[in-house]
Amino acid sequence: MIGKLKGSVDGVGDDHVIVDVHGVGYVAFCGARTLAGLPAAGEAVTLFIETVVREDMIRLYGFASEAERGWFRLLQTVQGVGSKVAMAVVGTLAPGDLANAIALQDKAMVARAPGVGPRVAARIVAELKDKAPAFATAGDVEAFALKRDLGEGVARGAVADAVSALVNLGYARDQAANAIAAAVKEAGEDAASTQLIRLGLKALSR
Incomplete structure (x- = not known):
């Protein structure tokens, strides 16, 4: 081989x-x-x-990278996804973007790949949500977990509100989730949404 x-x-x-x-x-x-x-x-x-x-x-x-090859292999564990579809996905989305799409259950982002319809995209984000964290870098694991909670609708209220507030200010959902993940790490799990928003905006301004 x-x-x-x-x-x-x-x-x-x-x-x-x-x-x-x-x-x-x-x-x-x-x-x-x-x-x-x-x-x-x-x-x-x-x-x-x-x-x-x-x-x-x-x-x-x-x-171009081992990460892309790893995603190519992982994608083919999904029912109905062969090498052609897997290549289309990794050819369209960078590893980080694909991880974010799965964490946030963003079927539309995955469906941007040529030949990937809504049903296949839905299976990809559903079947890989528990496997994808292994492909996140050490610094992204916490952010990935937060995004997955958001995607599944089980994120803590203050966290979900803070992300929503940043999205309403014009930031992309992924940007907002990353910023709030950093804010939670700094302020703690019990921080109020107002504090998370303030720290999130601070992180985004850097």
Whole structure:
């Protein structure tokens, strides 16, 4: 199995890149974000690879980071999600954006990926809500938990009110949730919404 390719860009197609590794050209199928971030032809490139072996083919899928490859694998544990849909999702949403969409149960964000309809998006956010925290970085775990509570409608009243207040001020829901998560960490679990709003605005102004 191939886990990583390190070479130079030989050519780029609509859905793939050819990586030259010591004279051997490997075709790696990639998502739109990975393809857009590739260097120019002839320049060095490193891709994390997921090798898929089937009876009729061996296909390499390439990713710019291990996190993207991890999401690609995780997405395929969802019923009805194969490699094509999983690649479309990771090609549309960065790992952090995908984690936020699942935490907040934001089906519309996941459905932005080509070929992902409302039903599949709903299954993704529902089935991965308990698995996704393992893909959050250490600093994001608390924020992820808060966003998941918001998405499930079980967040503490003061927290939900504080997030809602920041959203009403024009901040994106994800921004607001991150700011209030930082505020809760600073002020404590029992802080009032007014204090959380003040600290959240302070965090957003930095």
